[in-house]
Amino acid sequence: MPRNNMILIPIPLLVLAVFPMPYSFYGVLRAIVFMAACTMSEQHYRKMKDWNGLALAYACAALLFNPIVPAGLSRASWFIFDIGAAALFYYSWTQSGKTGASPTTIENPVRSDDPPADA
Structure with a gap:
């Protein structure tokens, strides 16, 4: 399964934030991390149908951001x-x-009424 590379967007920005940067950078950082964290929390919540550890994190x-x-x-x-x-x-x-490890992984369910792939 392909990885969700959109998750990578906040990572370099968060690493850059440990260095002295202009104040406007931190405002943009907060907005990007906030949106990404809200999206990931919602996706993990929907996948598990409950507040699991990653959804809460x-x-x-x-x-925080x-x-x-x-x-x-x-x-x-x-x-x-x-x-x-x-x-x-x-x-x-x-x-x-990893298969089934993330709510951002899209799986194709196989229905029982579908013909076999080799038929």
Whole structure:
């Protein structure tokens, strides 16, 4: 199954965030990570039909990186959260290539009334 490469978009931005950047970069970063985390949380919730660990982790990341009410944390705290969020997105990307491991993996179900492939 192909991997969902859209998950990779926030990773380099989160890694860049550990370096001194203009303030506008962090605003854009918050918006991108917020949207990606909301999407991933919703997809994991829909797949499992319940709040599993990854759905909750992405929901927490969305709250932390929300652009409307920014969290006022120290630079050292943001370093940890930036790296942690990048690791979370990377983990989901590595799992998206495995069959049935990610809600972003689209599977073709085989119905019982379908003729065999070799017929």
